[in-house]
Amino acid sequence: MYSNWVTVDTSAIRNNVQYVLEHTQTQVMVIVKANAYGHGTIPVALAAIEAGASWCGVARFSEALELRRANINCPILLMGFTPKEHFEDMIVNQVSMTIWDPDQIPWLSTSAERAGQPARIHIKVDTGMSRLGIQPEKVLDLVQLLNDNSYIQFEGIYSHFARADEANPAAADLQWDRFLGVLADLDSENVRPPIVHIANSASSLTRAETSLSLVRFGIAMYGLHPSAECHLPEEFRPALSWTSILSQVKTLPPGRGVSYGHEYVTKGYERIGTIPVGYADGFRRLPGNQVLVGGKRVPVIGRVTMDQILVQLDKVPESKTGDEVVLIGRQGDEVISAEDVARVWGTINYEVACAVGLRVPRIYK
Numbered sequence: 505m506y507s508n509w510v511t512v513d514t515s516a517i518r519n520n521v522q523y524v525l526e527h528t529q530t531q532v533m534v535i536v537k538a539n540a541y542g543h544g545t546i547p548v549a550l551a552a553i554e555a556g557a558s559w560c561g562v563a564r565f566s567e568a569l570e571l572r573r574a575n576i577n578c579p580i581l582l583m584g585f586t587p588k589e590h591f592e593d594m595i596v597n598q599v600s601m602t603i604w605d606p607d608q609i610p611w612l613s614t615s616a617e618r619a620g621q622p623a624r625i626h627i628k629v630d631t632g633m634s635r636l637g638i639q640p641e642k643v644l645d646l647v648q649l650l651n652d653n654s655y656i657q658f659e660g661i662y663s664h665f666a667r668a669d670e671a672n673p674a675a676a677d678l679q680w681d682r683f684l685g686v687l688a689d690l691d692s693e694n695v696r697p698p699i700v701h702i703a704n705s706a707s708s709l710t711r712a713e714t715s716l717s718l719v720r721f722g723i724a725m726y727g728l729h730p731s732a733e734c735h736l737p738e739e740f741r742p743a744l745s746w747t748s749i750l751s752q753v754k755t756l757p758p759g760r761g762v763s764y765g766h767e768y769v770t771k772g773y774e775r776i777g778t779i780p781v782g783y784a785d786g787f788r789r790l791p792g793n794q795v796l797v798g799g800k801r802v803p804v805i806g807r808v809t810m811d812q813i814l815v816q817l818d819k820v821p822e823s824k825t826g827d828e829v830v831l832i833g834r835q836g837d838e839v840i841s842a843e844d845v846a847r848v849w850g851t852i853n854y855e856v857a858c859a860v861g862l863r864v865p866r867i868y869k
């Protein structure tokens with residue numbers, strides 16, 4: 505029915521959420537930002553909640569609204585920047601927001617007053633990621649501002665690891681110690697935020713002590729390895745596969761140029777296949793790509809074009825128009841994983857999953 509399509513196995517999502525729930529014995533916030541890492545926000549969120557996840561984490565207010573519009577009523581944390589013009593909308597929709605700067609407070613309380621209900625907030629502490637967050641030594645002052653403000657509900661405090669997916673634990677240890685230091689400082693002032701969190705996929709699987717009130721579970725929920733140094737236990741299953749078909753198969757004579765620029769020229773009589781996927785679908789315009797045809801890896805030849813690629817099919821002489829092509833996933837005994845694709849593209853599996861374009865239909869099983 506389609507030129508190329510993504511299949512998301514929601515039972516893999518459920519399986520992976522159940523694993524982390526059992527393993528950490530704490531609440532799970534599933535990270536469904538960026539269209540659930542390309543997998544599709546709503547079906548992933550529903551599967552994860554069905555499996556026992558209690559929170560959803562997003563990066564943009566539009567992603568929070570998408571969840572609410574689909575009647576997903578669980579707590580949502582907006583982990584990124586929220587333009588102040590959208591504070592009121594987030595409060596009305598009972599989306600918890602991330603705060604890291606005292607300057608956010610006046611607008612937040614004005615918005616809460618207008619909304620007629622308190623703003624729920626989590627303070628983000630920069631313990632070493634250096635991206636978003638208040639410096640540890642300034643947390644107490646910010647908390648003081650919140651305590652004096654009846655329009656603000658101080659729901660939680662959190663931080664984010666920069667290097668929990670590395671074999672060497674030193675950098676993550678330092679962040680963990682800084683975070684514990686902040687919690688101890690608050691405790692000495694009798695401030696005990698209800699929800700305290702720092703763990704991502706990597707640390708929730710490798711550092712039991714970091715699970716705290718909840719774990720923010722992203723890449724591992726999709727069955728993708730946090731990094732080459734932090735592999736998932738074998739119980740995890742990848743949820744996403746990306747498939748297409750051979751739209752044409754032909755034999756070309758020697759000396760024929762293939763695709764724009766004729767970077768590939770046939771050496772002899774060669775079987776060449778055309779596949780309706782291109783860089784506009786997110787298939788990167790880089791050399792070295794491979795796909796599966798007839799259960800075998802075949803090379804993508806010539807330049808990737810906007811809507812189509814070409815493959816050399818001499819290894820699969822029986823292949824014909826209409827045959828299935830796997831870009832990511834399993835075919836017979838062969839697998840091309842998101843990690844394999846990431847190596848060819850010079851990136852990480854996170855970016856591969858997010859790269860699959862919006863024009864590619866997602867099918868859920």
Ligand SMILES: Cc1ncc(COP(=O)(O)O)c(C=O)c1O
Pocket residue numbers: 535583664703704705706720721722723724730
């Ligand atoms: C603040 C925050 N928490 C949690 C996560 C989830 O991380 P992971 O996908 O490595 O589990 C992310 C992802 O980028 C994030 O930005």
